[in-house]
Amino acid sequence: DADVTQTPRNRITKTGKRIMLECSQTKGHDRMYWYRQDPGLGLRLIYYSFDVKDINKGEISDGYSVSRQAQAKFSLSLESAIPNQTALYFCATSDFRRDTGELFFGEGSRLTVL
Amino acid sequence: AQSVTQPDIHITVSEGASLELRCNYSYGATPYLFWYVQSPGQGLQLLLKYFSGDTLVQGIKGFEAEFKRSQSSFNLRKPSVHWSDAAEYFCAVASTGGFKTIFGAGTRLFVKA
Numbered sequence: 001d002a003d004v005t006q007t008p009r010n011r012i013t014k015t016g017k018r019i020m021l022e023c024s025q026t027k028g029h030d031r032m033y034w035y036r037q038d039p040g041l042g043l044r045l046i047y048y049s050f051d052v053k054d055i056n057k058g059e060i061s062d063g064y065s066v067s068r069q070a071q072a073k074f075s076l077s078l079e080s081a082i083p084n085q086t087a088l089y090f091c092a093t094s095d096f097r098r099d100t101g102e103l104f105f106g107e108g109s110r111l112t113v114l
Numbered sequence: 115a116q117s118v119t120q121p122d123i124h125i126t127v128s129e130g131a132s133l134e135l136r137c138n139y140s141y142g143a144t145p146y147l148f149w150y151v152q153s154p155g156q157g158l159q160l161l162l163k164y165f166s167g168d169t170l171v172q173g174i175k176g177f178e179a180e181f182k183r184s185q186s187s188f189n190l191r192k193p194s195v196h197w198s199d200a201a202e203y204f205c206a207v208a209s210t211g212g213f214k215t216i217f218g219a220g221t222r223l224f225v226k227a
Contacts, residue, residue, distance in 0.1 A: 004157070035217075040123070042204060042217035043158075058214070090157060100165070101146040101208040103215060105157030 003027045006091050006106035014114050019078045021109045023091030030096050032074040033103065034058075034066060037088040046089075049074055050096070081113045116141050118207050120218035127195050128226050135190040135221050137205030147188045148206040148215070149179055158204060164188065175199070200225045 004025045013019050023032065030051050035043040045058030047066040055066055063085060067075045078085055088110050092103040117140045127133050139145065146165050150158040162173025169181040179190045188205060202222045208215040 040219055042118075042219040044217075045214060048214070092158075100163065101148070101215065102160055102163060103150075103158070105159070107155070107157045 004091055004093055004104055004106040006089075006109045008109060009107065010110045012112045012114065013081055015082055016080050017113075019081050019111065021076045021089055021091075021111070023074045023076070023106060025072050025091075025093050025104075027093055027095070027104060028071075029093035029104070030071065031094045032068065033092040033094070034064075034074070034076045035090045035092060036060065037090060037108070043090065046076065078111075081111075083113045086111060086113045116207065116216050118205050118216050118218035120203075120205055120221050122221045123219070124222040124224065126224040126226060129197050130194050133190075133192045133195045133199070133223070135203050135205075135223070137188045137190065137218060138186050139188065139205070139207045140186065141207055143209070144183075145207040145209065147179075147181060148208070149173065149177070149188075149190050150204045150206060150217075151175075152202045152204065152220075154201070161190070161203075195223075195225055197225045197227070199223060 007022045033048045034046040037043050044060050046064050049055045049068045052068050065077045088108050090108050091106040119138045148163045149161040152158045161177050162171050164171045164181045172178050177192050202220045204220045205218040206215050
């Protein structure tokens with residue numbers, strides 16, 4: 001089983017719909033992240049969380065919200081999806097105790113907004 | 115502003131040929147430097163990382179990278195490419211503490227027989 005699991009892997013939705021992408025991890029890491037990948041732009045940070053009570057905006061947080069339900073779970077929500085939010089979304093984790101900066105990624109959630 | 119530049123959007127090499135992927139960064143302090151690989155339909159996997167010490171670092175799958183402070187570069191190399199190396203490669207930079215990692219736009223590698 002994957003250490004970082006994202007659901008759903010693929011989702012097609014319509015403009016204006018609410019969408020939630022879920023991420024769970026079994027690595028025991030305290031830090032969790034949501035990134036968005038667009039062709040030619042690399043990965044951009046949406047939100048990050050250092051623990052359950054600490055959530056921070058990243059580079060491109062507008063139009064998104066997150067919830068850290070537990071140390072192992074970090075969800076990304078699009079309250080009213082729009083077509084330019086069509087992208088590949090990645091959840092990632094890192095281990096503060098080791099402080100290496102290495103990120104561990106899920107397999108991605110491909111979202112298409114029509 | 116912190117940034118990572120990968121000048122080559124895509125590169126095609128023949129199987130067995132050598133490979134060098136370029137990466138330049140702009141960062142105020144000594145950063146943590148990374149190369150990640152993304153195979154089709156997969157998440158990103160760490161190839162190698164540099165924090166300090168020896169400027170030539172070895173990674174998985176036969177890859178290596180060299181940190182050159184004077185050139186603000188961290189180029190990835192492999193002496194002999196295999197067809198399974200076809201993927202997208204991302205250079206990244208992070209602060210101490212590792213959060214807010216900044217990624218380059220990526221270089222897609224094609225391998226021809």
